[in-house]
Amino acid sequence: MTSVHPRALDFPQPFLDGVIPDEAELTAGERVEAGKSYGFFTDTTLCIGCKACEVACKEWNNLPADKDRMTGDSYDNTGALSAHTWRHVAFIERIGRRGGDSTTMPPYQSNWLMMSDVCKHCHNAPCLEACPTGAIFRTEFDTVVVQTDICNGCGYCVPACPFGVVEVSDQDGKAHKCTLCYDRLKGGLEPACAKACPTDSIQFGELSGLVTRAQTRVFELHAQGQPAAYLYGAPETPGATGGLDWLNCFFLLTERPEVYNLPAAPSRAANRVRPALAAGLATAGLLTLAAAALMRGGRA
Amino acid sequence: MRRRGPVARSRNFFREWSIPRQLAGRDAMAEAARSRMSETLRPRLERADKVGSSICPYCAVGCAQLIYARNGRPIAVEGDPRSPINQGTLCPKGAATLDWMTSPRRLSRVLYRAPHSDRWEERPLDWAMDRIARLVKRTRDETFVERLPDGTVVNHTLGLGALGGATLDNEENYLIKKLFSGGLGAAWIENQARV
Amino acid sequence: MSGHPLPYGRPNMPAAPAAYRGETYYGRAAVKHSPWDWRIGAYMFAAGMAGGSQILAALGEASKDRRWDGMVRNARTVAVVNATVGGLLLISDLKTPNRWYNMLRIFRPTSPMSMGSFVLTGFGTLSAATLAGHALGWRRAARAAQVPAALAGVGMTTYTGALLAATSTPAWSASPRLLGARTASAGMASAAAALALGERAGGRGGTGQTLDRLALLATGLDLALSLTADASKNRAGVEAPRGGERMRRLSAYALAHALPLGLYALNAGVRRPSPGVSVAAALSVLVGQALMRGHLLQSGQRSATRPGDYFRLTQPSRGVQRIGGAGDA
């Protein structure tokens, strides 16, 4: 959003009578409607590493602050996504690496990469497919949410997630992760992190619109002399591999995915159910036949 | 966590049971799995009974904020989408304004430390104001200078000072300068403009 | 690990070399290890044994040979006990145990744990029905429940393997087929060993020897599958265990495979096999298989903390597109 939305002119009073209806239209440029697919396009070339997303997320969802030590990993003292941290800004210093000197390295985010990581809300979400209680489900906005009134803390979603996002909290014994502000979407509000992001590095919107916007942005960057820009998680791009089809929250990156702690070609965990079961049943069957043969042989 | 008895648990289980919905053809990944809480979920901003325009108290960019309050207590502080400066966005400090207003470290009583004492004592507000007024008067009377030795009129006191202003409102700054300089003649009046 | 750059859709991968050169994010874990502890290992061992026992019970009953009656009763008891103990282990492992019943709230075919919960519940009730046949004399009910219980038993020996495989933990997801197979073989081996013990205790040498031969067969198959699985994992990029983890793996192999195979072979070679050797072998299988489940679980947890493992596993060059799995052998 580069300028104020026309509807902002409809509320000139100092005291409003309540939430601005469909505020997402003012802050993200589009209304939120059930039945559509929503997600985040995170353009890391606009990210200034300010962590407003981390704070806005914790403020909105009342998540506890649980870190009191420096990590020593550049300006990232958060470390990773967890049950109490649903947004994590990664900092990767590249100066000095492979002889890079800050004044000679190509411009624009090549020297110090910053990226706000979040749950990917995968199209075929391994956590959703693994969840035995139906606590994790796909909402009317095509997002993936853990319902903490159902979850019994079995923890199967934790190893299932190919991006290491969801985690069971040791404070309330339930699994937690980003809900793409499910409650805010129901109220027509833009998710807290996307609304707070100062440079619109985190862009919220309807998925197809986001993907086209991201494609044009990548071509634009190539034209501006940043050939390394590529999409991660959009249909048919790295990260949207192995049966995941695509990630509702996808990224524009300028370095290998692993540099940002992302797998280059993750896969859908449920793909491995059938092969494992088939081999298992075959072996069990084989041994059952053998047992039957032995037992009959024994009698003779 | 309200403790729920077995009867309540089982009634809740059957109300939330997805298998019948699955058999009725609803998708096990979506509608069949949706719980009652998810159905009735609303953003807490809708429970606010007062929404006021405010300005972020941190840096000089001047981002506009909306403070949502309920029963006289703040429940959320967000960026004001109407502002041409921040259009609803906020930085990490501004986004944490709610937690500043409700920080556990906030004081709500006047603390007083007597000379040479080794601890704080709570004191009533009026008592403190009266005592401070008398101290100000005493210090001013002891150190006020009307003329310099060479006769130049100065009408000031170097014994009294006020420090701070950059984080305060214009109205507050105006009254501080008016009282301390215009009224009491204090020379040492400074603020963070020089920090 | 040289790999050819897979077409990454439009626009393609960055100019950086396609091959992964070991980059990580400050060495931090790329995925999260499961919040499970020894109880899940114990459950996998118990589930395998229970399932296998019920299968052998069904075979015993189907053979209409009275000599197997003792084994059938033992098998049904083993099945019920293990199912119950297993169930309690699972519930105690939940981080919100008082909502254990939500496991039966929904049936999701994509989730081995969801299917497993129904298999376990079915197996438990059916096994109880078969046991009731003996205890309360409802023979017709027992016989009717026997075959379904055996079918559920087949599920019990296998679903826990699929449960581990259907995760992103490198060591578990590297070779799903082999993991599934070795889970079944381990289940049958421990069932056969347990029932062999039962026979020895009941003084029934003949049936005991048959079960020994079955246990030998199952343990041999399990050894083969386990070794292949471990080799395949390492080829896929999962780091071979070192230090304490390596010691635990070796002791598990020793007790689960090496010792029993040796003992059984000793017994098979001799004309008059000694019951003592058979009991020792059976005990070794049981302890070994329990240790192996524990090792399988721990090696998975630790592999999740090593980003290198996961990143090598999730390289496009591994043909991940083809089978949708993590490039299993």
Add this chain to the structure above:
Amino acid sequence: MPQWDLANADCIVVMGSNMAENHPIAFRFVMQAKTRGATLIHGDPRFTRTSAMADIYAPVRAGSDIAFLGGLIRHVLENDLWFREFAMSFTNLSTIIHEGYRDPEDLDGHFSGWDEDEQTYLADTWQYEGQHVPSSLAEHHVLTTESFAEEVRDMSEGPPPNDPSLQHPRCVYQILRRHYARYTPDMVERVTGCPRDVFAKVADALCRNSGRERTTGFCYAVGWTHHSTGVQIIRAAAILQALLGNVGRPGGGILALRGHTSIQGSTDIPTLYDMLPGYLPQPHAFKPHATLKDYLATEQSPTGWWFSFPDYAVSLLKAWYGAAADEAGDFGYSWIPKMVGDHSQLPMTMAMADGVLRGLVVLGQNPVIGGSNSRLVQEGLGRLEWLVVRDFTETETASFWYAGDPVRNGGLQPADIATEVFLMPASITGEKAGSFTNTHRLVQWHEQVVDSPGDSRSETWFVYHLGRRLKELYAGSDRARDQPIQALTWDYPVEARRQEPDAEAVLKEINGYRVADGALLSSFKDTRADGSTACGCWIYSGVFPREGFNKARERRPDGPDGPGMHLGWAFAWPNNRRILGNRASADPDGRPWSERKRLMWWEPAEGRWVGADEIDFEETKAPDYRPDWSGNVKGMEAIGGHEPFIMIADGRAALFAPSGLEDGPLPTHYEPFESPIHNPLYKAQSNPAAKLWPRLDNTYHDEADPRFPHVLTTYRLTEHHSGGSPTRSVPVTAELQPEGFAEIPSELAQRLGIRSLDWVVLSTLRGEVQTRALVTDRLRPFRVDGRVVHQIGMPWHFGWEGYATGDIANVLTSIVADPNTSMHENKALTCALRKGRLKEVRR
């Protein structure tokens, strides 16, 4: 210029600021400009989050900014790339300077007029030839000898002498070329450590994006102001922008990014020692300010807008003293305290330490963290008789007497400290109504939405009720010295519940009203010098133009297709003008320089200036108006229609500043007061006019002191705010930067065997601190003047209170100040570094 105007820039130079980290939302518009193809240049000693987004990153050694900017000025002049039509008419480039003027090139580092024993400059030889030029900044009186006054003409007696052909050896153009002749790209690389090719790229980008069709904007913050040459650094940028025509135009200008929410407000309506509201100078005991008449005569500028100085001064006195301020009593002028020297925060620290200052009220500030030489500040606080701290939590300034340095290291016990301390809870924004003035003069109102907890009250409440009690205490007195308190107008309406004064009533007094009927003034043009009007701060007049309409509360932005200056959003002083000097967005004849950069233009049909903004000029003065010098032209009559900068005596940008500055008319590179090398350009090492306070508890390092070989710079982080009290008391921001640390360059860390997270000790003659190390390549060693110099960076937010703690960086800094603003030099000093921890574990 307003921040949203940055989006119109074709090139943005961020220097002396880490904008992405400390003004992230302002940086939003820089990113918008970038996505439209603008070039972003960042000059900084460190590679920061701003540098990561920059197209060109120029490493500049801390304290060498003038060498860099001087090099750019030389580049622009030598290659004739300056915007000729703009500069010839809108700046004093062609004006001829006094023949006595000598340049530091001639006097090896000093300007003419240097008085060795007084250690100050006399500005006689900097004036225009034969003409005394009053300062455009009212509070910086020109130090000129009395004798000079006779044979010199007044600015109103004729136009300044100039030579349009620019050949005259003493015209500003020639002086500039000679002054910056030696600031060649090689010299820039030698002094700043910035590679020559990077400097060339910056110069090229800057010039390519200036002129009729394209504009470049500058953004700076305390990275420039926290130096002993701070003012001159900013002037260097002003000269550059004026030469390139980037002033008063969309996407141009220089945006000062100020640090606190209303720091602009607290200098406009100043809680500062040297100014009265509206930038009127505080009367000075050693200047001709004895009576109101002398004061008005001395400070009134014969030409330019400051000619109406008397209207504002008298209106202020009427606002403060009401009926008691009558013509006979000089409107109560004598009641205003006169300054006798520098009463800024730095000398205030020493006044406390020496027992001069007896009682101090601290309102929402944390000098123990923010004040230079923190140990001296704490020692001073311990010598006060009484101290009142008003803040939302217990800050280090409030708890120094039991948790501070005197007790921890000074060997004192609380019992030895006699200060009587009051810690009073204060309400914060959202709990009190009032207005903040942001970094581009926007006065925005904030509403009271909830009540503050318990006994927390606003500062208006505290000061109003303190004033009310003092008026009662002094009611009976008949002594002359007590008349000011008795005369003070102090009757603001108070709401019933908590007796909070009505902030809008105060804003109305600030806006000004007619004394007779109390009618609110609609603009400062309505103020009079005859006592018929009262106005608390003339530049804010118009914020409350009529009853019931508080313009600061207005929330009416322009839509996407609107003009884009958002005149309906709150109030900008002066007179709601958003871009200052916007007359310069039209050429001397009043036509826009180009369609692409159209803002304001002269509409002959309507006979006035029109455009997207309010014109910062006389609305109906035609561009072709020329003063008729035959008669005695006064005030604005002396400013031509082609001279846009109405606050300056000759209406033209002062490339050469004849008056108003203590340390010279032209920016000159001097080393920081503590520097690892000798000044490569001149014999004079550091700013000769810098203010020094050498004493035992404030000792300075020698030049290139071997004991302290590294350069230390202090700065802020995104996650914390200034003294850190609020953000270290909020868990979610405290956990983002949970501990104090120092950034160590990897080469230096390797040499000393330091790894990230190790404990290190930084030391100066003022004190030692221990902190964690963060080893990074973002701090590159500088090859300066043939030597390798390492730089260490330390954020200064941390203290012992709150959830995120660390040692106080300001224990290391010294008290030395810029001569014009008494601003400290915490951005560039020297220090020593060693691995390990201090003797006893303090935390």
